[in-house]
Amino acid sequence: MDQELNIIEKNRIDKLKKLRENGINPFSNKFEKKENIKNIKEKYGSKDKDFFENNRTEVETAGRIIIIRSFGKASFFRLRDGFGELQCYIQKDGLEAKDFELFSEYVDAGDICAVKGHLFRTKTNELTIKVEHLEILTKSVLPLPEKWHGLKDIESRFRKRYVDLIANSEVREIFKKRAEIINFIRSFLNSYDFLEVETPIMQANPGGASAKPFKTHHNALNLDLYMRIAPELYLKRLVTGGFDRVYEIGRNFRNEGISIKHNPEFTMLEFYMAYTDYKYLMSFVEKMLSELSMHICGSYTIDYGEEKLNFEPPFKRIKLKDSLVEIGGFKPDEIDSADKVFGLLSARNTQGISKTDALGELLTILFDEIVEPKLINPVFITDYPIESSPLARRNDIDETVADRFELFIAGREIGNAFSELNDPLEQEERFKSQVEAKIKEGLPAETDNDYIEALKQGLPPTAGCGIGIDRAVMLLTNSYSIRDVILFPLLKPIK
């Protein structure tokens, strides 16, 4: 077996065995950490050399040794815990021989150790712990990645995210920011009296979006279930139940391709607000995102790849059809009939369209292809064709469009919102054609009769919005791929 191990691993296992032989548990759990590194730095980071010379400052902390610089009879090493890093200095003089031997013979970079000592400042004025006692808490058997280049191999980074996190500080920062972003959104919504709820992830009839679901099975009930593709229909049931403002931040699952923008499981925020409409939601979302950008990045303008994004409100608002003219460069009379738009799309060799498609559907496709990639700064596209908005309220003046907007940033859809269709009879009709369309695509579909019942009970006038959290995190952390903002993106298992 030993022959299969590389020499570093073998050496460290030898050390581990010797520690045990000497009565030292290399995986001890007796140390109680009273102070983290951030606390120490906050308390003493501003104290100067004289302070430490005149006031002996005992500290005790623990963390992973990131790097050791040894001089034989003395060494510097860097200790990191979940909150910060601090340099330590250990010297043969004045230390019990046993303690120094433990360090010089048995401790490797990567080990997790407790240290006790007093603070001082080095010649270069760096706050440092002069170690008087050291204890190995966890022996690390595998070496750390290269100290300068870190772990670069993308596949290893995702498969061994724990090593990625140890080696690459930018990665740690991204996931801290991700948590801050979600915290901000939560407190923003809470401050508007939204109620956070949890709705079923396993659903017998997956609705609320058009996507292929993952299938699973409940044995005891002998029941096929699907992982939700959206929480929408459940959240609106709750508004019917009297929770006027609800939201859920949670995982959705779509059994579709993987790309720079898509992971099979991803995190969505959906929130619903009774007695408002989609127009109000535009200003609400605008406020949330601009404050978010200020909170996370300290500015309304942020860099994203080659682009600069400006989150200063108000965001541009434009009707989908107008965007095809203004941004897409089409003349109004080029896109005023299904035939003409079909012609345009065919000329572009667009797949999956049919001569029988309605004008609205074709316009949406043309928009996706031509206009969407050009939408860099945040922009609300409004007045979506009714055909592609089965759960949205029909506009009172223009019957062909829904009271709906989508928010685009950096050429990507970030949010989707509408005034909710709360007429049960119209919803039932729309479900019928949606079910037909889904069945045509081979998706499981049946009318959600219970949802219709809920509407019959009376859903107040409500507007709701979904925001892709991963995509928002990508923007605010200047991340190129969705996999950079998901801790464990889906990969095929090896072998």
Added chain:
RNA sequence: GGGCUGUUAGCUCAAUCGGUAGAGCAACUGACUCUUAAUCAGUAGGUCCCCGGUUCGAUCCCGGGACAGCCCA
């Protein structure tokens, strides 16, 4: 699903027009008591992703496969 590219030491990367591979870091040995990627000297470390084929000989050429990345649908 299609196309292109990649996979070499623990990590980051070289090299080979087909003759069994090299550097830095990490490791090990030695020197060194204020370093910041410490420094200096030396040593060791490889199923060149896997399986076939061609060949006297394959990490390299050919075929198949695995995994990954990018682009397209």
